[in-house]
Amino acid sequence: MDLSGGSIPTIYRDLFEMINLHGLEKLTFTIFVPLFESNTLTKTVLNQIWCSVTKSSAIGSRNDFYKCLALMALAQQGKTIDVKLLDNYVNRVDKEFIEERRRSLKRYLQILCRHPTIYDTDIIKFFLTFQGTSCGDNMKATYKNILDEFSSEPRSSLNSSDNIEKYGEDSDGIQMFRTSQIHISSLHQQFNQIRGCLKSINEKKFKNANDFTNIEKALQTLGSDSTSIDRWATGPNDYWPTIQIGLGNLPVEINAISERINEQYKRDDEVISDHLDMLIELLQGYKDLCKRFEDALQSEQKAIQKANNQRKRSSSITDTSSKNDNNLEMIEKRNRHALQCVKIETQLVYANLEAFVYILSSLGNSQCKGSSDLLNIWKSFANKISQLGQNYITKSPIDRMNTIGLRK
Known part of the structure; x- marks a missing residue:
């Protein structure tokens, strides 16, 4: 059993690094x-933990150290010190880790396949259609000599008037970028708020499902209670022994309610985790990209200013002037390319906003189905409850005298 990988608590790793120094x-x-x-x-407890993990005089590996820490945590919870207990933890963590990785990969592929430019590239087609092993190695071997868009872009042959016109286009592009940046930042904030509310609502569903399971168990206990009650305690009232017989039939509906709520929880959780999270991650990624782009712009503006100053000072020296011109051209090329990339990523965000309608539609359909299912179950439950009361009302005096579970 290996604890050295996967979802190890940060404090475990920090402690190991401190001691390993x-x-x-x-x-x-x-x-x-x-x-x-x-x-x-x-x-005594620490000795038991030590002997459970290692037979040597010192901790032999990172894995053994983590095992000791995990067993200490179990001991502090009052549990028996047994290395086998860690198997359940590792299996659970592995399953959770794999499922989270699967969902993340699915979201990432959805983003790539919806990208207005990337979706049709050869490398994406290669990845999605590759059959065999070592996909990553084959991709590297196939595309290692392929230049990216920036490197393959031809050198600019624009004259000064073209540069002025191009600069105007870039200025307009940056202005439109800033407008989109503010709008998308607002969307990100609102979507995050919606996600938080939906998560909270869905967690309540999960709790409600568990609560109904507990109600089911309680009703089963009540319905199967074989305690005989004396007339001394009830007097002429035999209501409880009469309805107790019918209580044994109610757990069927309560169990069905718990199952329907749990099913709805899973449906909604899938929508939130697979679709809304993807949309929010996309918006967060765009915000991060905007931050990097603005930082790069500031840096490039300083570089342009520096190059212009150098060109003014060395305008009489042909070689130096030519070098400065090349530097300026490269900076401008980088800026234009970066702005073009941001433009494409902005279009990607807006292209994916239609997913929000799908999310709302899926949640609405889930609520309708859940409410419809629960309505039918609650109707059945209400009919049984009504029948319980009716059974008591229509009970004859002789039947009341012979009520099961009631001693005369």
Whole structure:
């Protein structure tokens, strides 16, 4: 059982790095005890943990160290010290990790396939249609000599008037970028708020499903209670023994309610995790891109100003002037290319906003289905409850005298 990978708590990793600075082999039991001893983790408990993990005089690996920490956590919870308990934890963590990775990969591929430029590129087609092993290695071998868009762009042959016109286009582009940036930032904020509310609502569904399961168990206990009650306690009222018989039939509906709510929770969680999260991640990625782009613009503007100053100072020296012109041309090329990339990414964001309608539609359909299912179950439940009361009302005096579960 290996605990060295996967979802290891950060504090475990930090502790390991601190101790490993001095050499893990120096962590003997003599040092181990005073390091972790507490009211709960007594020397006896720590000795039991140590012997469960290692038979040597020192901790032999990162994995053993993590096992010790995990067993200490279990001991502090009052659980038995047993390395086998870690198997369940590892299996659960692995499943959660794999599922989260699967969802993340699915979201990433959806973004790529909806990208207005990337979706039709050869490398994406290669990845999606590749059959066999070592897809990554084959991709590198196939496309390692392919130049990117910036490197393959031809050198500018624009004259001064063209440059002025191009500069005007870039200025307009930057202005439109800033407008889109503000709008998308607002969308990101509102979508995040909606996500938080939906998560909260859905978590309540999960709790409600568990609560109904507990109600089901309680009704089963009530319906199967075989306690005989004396007339001394009930007097002429035999209502409880009469309806108790019918309580045994109610858990069927309560269980169905719990299952329907749980199904709706899973449906809504899938919509939130697979679609709304993807949209929010896309918007967050765009915000990060905007930040990098603005930082790059500021840096490039300083470089342009510096190059212009150098050109003014060295206008009489042909070689230096030519070099400065080349530098300026390269900076302008980078700026134009970066702006074009941001433009494409902006279009990607707006192209994916239609997913929000799908999200709302899916949630609406889920609510309709859930409400319809629950309505039918609650009707059945209400009919049974009504029948319980009716059974008591229509009960004859003789039947009341012979009520099951009631001693005369």
